[in-house]
Amino acid sequence: MNKRMWWLLPVLLVAGARGGAQAQFNGFASASYGYHSDPLYNYETIPDQLRQGYLELQYLQPVGKGTLSAAYVGGLMVFNTFTDRNYLEHSVRLGYRNAFGTPPPLSRRPGIPPAATQEEGDEENGEEDEEEDDRPVDPDSVRTFLDLQLRGSARHDKQAYREFDNTGIALTAVLRMPVRRWYIRVLNDVGMRSYTDLPELSNLTEHLTLQTGRVFRNGLSVGFAASGGMKYYTTDLVDTTQFESVRTYVEKENGKGKGGAKLVVPSDKKILTNATTTISWQVAAGIFGGFTWDGGSVLADGWYRINPGNGTRYLAQYANSSMLSEDIYTDFFSYDGPEGRIIWKQGLPLGLQSIITCGIASKQFEAPALDLTGTEAGVSRRDVHSYAEIWLSRYITLSDGLGLDVALSGAVVRNQSNDAYNDFGLYQVGVSIGLGF
Secondary structure, eight states: OGGGGGGGHHHHHHHHSOOOTTOEEEEEEEEEEEEESOTTOSTTOOOEEEEEEEEEEEEEEEETTEEEEEEEEEEEEEESSOGGGOEEEEEEEEEEEEEESOOOOTTSOTTOOTTOOHHHHHHHHTSOOOOGGGSOSSGGGGSEEEEEEEEEEEEEEOGGGGGGOEEEEEEEEEEEEEETTEEEEEEEEEEEEEETTOGGGOEEEEEEEEEEEEEOTTSEEEEEEEEEEEEEESOOOOOTTTEESSOOEEEEOOOTTOOSSOEEEEOOOEEEETTTOOEEEEEEEEEEEEEEETTEEEEEEEEEEEOOSSOOOEESSOOOOOSSOOTTTOOTTSEEEEEEEEEEEEEOGGGEEEEEEEEEEEEEESSOEEOTTSOEEESSOEEEEEEEEEEEEEEEEEETTEEEEEEEEEEEEEEEESSGGGOEEEEEEEEEEEEEO
16 A cells, blocks of 8 residues: 555645645545445446445645645445455546636626726627626636646556556646637647556547537526547557457367367457557537526536547457546547436435436447457447436535535446447445545
C-alpha cells in the first residue's frame, strides 16, 4: 500500500499550504455493500456480493480572481466469490478555474452593461427585450469561464488479473463564453494511458468537443454539440504468444490407449481484435436539453457516433468490470451508432433525494461477433445496451460542516448482442453509508 500513497501527495501538499481565509477543504468517504447478479458482465451470469470503499478529498484555494483546486478520488472493490478480481483504482486532479468579466444583473440581457440605456441595448442586440421569464437563469450563462484540469489515475489488480493494471494522465481545457443570448463551450481533452502488462493497448487520445446552448429564466435549457477524436496506439507490435486476432485450433492426442482421430481444440490465447490498427478516428453529433423546477430537474441527451476506419483494438471475451474507467475493453471509440439517456432528479418528503437514470445505445463494432469458442459468428458485432438505475438517499446533518449520507441503489442492465460472450442481463441492489465534511 505504501507504493500507492504517492498519488495522495499532491493533495496533501496543497492542503498543507497556508492559504487565505476563503480556502476550503472538504471530503467524502463511504462504504457500500450489495448483491450483483452478474458482476463480470458476461454470459455466465454468476452472482456475487460486493463491498466497495470510496474516498474523495478536495481542496479549494482562491488565487487572484480564480480558484486553484486539488482532489483525490479512490475506490477499492472487494468481491466475495471472485476474490482474484479485487482491485484498487484512484486518481488525483489539479485544476484552475477563472471567470472573466462582471456578470450583469438578472434584469439585463447578456452583453448589455448595467449602465446601458434601453435604446442602447436594443441597438446592440438588434431586437426588443423579451419577457422576464426568457432571461438567463443565472450569470453562468453570460460570463466567460476557463477551466483547466490535469488528472492522473491508476488501477492495481491482483496477480491473476494484472493485465488490468494501468496508469494514465490527461489534460482537459474548457473555455465557455457568451454569444448574444447563447453560450459556446469548447472542450479539449488529451490523454495517455499505459498498460504495464498489456502494452498492445497503451494509447494516446485527443478529443475535441464544441457545444452551444441556451439557458432560460424559466428553467429550460437546450443545445447541441459536435465532437471529433483520435486514438493512437503507441506500439504496432503484438505478442503472438499471448494474442491472436482470429481463433486458431490445435490438434491434441486422444490419450494413451485411445485410438481414432485426434482432438481439435481451440487455442488458449486471448483474442485481440483489430490488432493491426494503430490509429482510429471518431466524429459525433449530439443534442441535449433539460428543465429545472423547485426541488428537481430532468436532463436528456442523445448522440450519434461514427468511427471511420478499421475500429479500435479491444480484448474480446474478457471480463469488463471497472469503477473509474473502461478503456481496456470498450470505449466510445469502439463503436458506431445512436445513444441516449434521461436523468431525473427529484426531492422527496422527509429530506429524501432521488435520481433515476435510463439509457439505451445501439452499437456496431468494427470487429466480428464471436461464439463462445472464439469462432467468428458474424461479420460485425452488434449490441443493444439498455439500462435503468435508481438512487435514493438522505443526508443527515450531524454538526456544522459534518453530515451523514445514507443511500439505497438499484439497477437493471440488458446487453443484447450477437457476440455470445457479451449477451447478458443483470440486476444489482446495494446500500451505502457515507460521511461528508
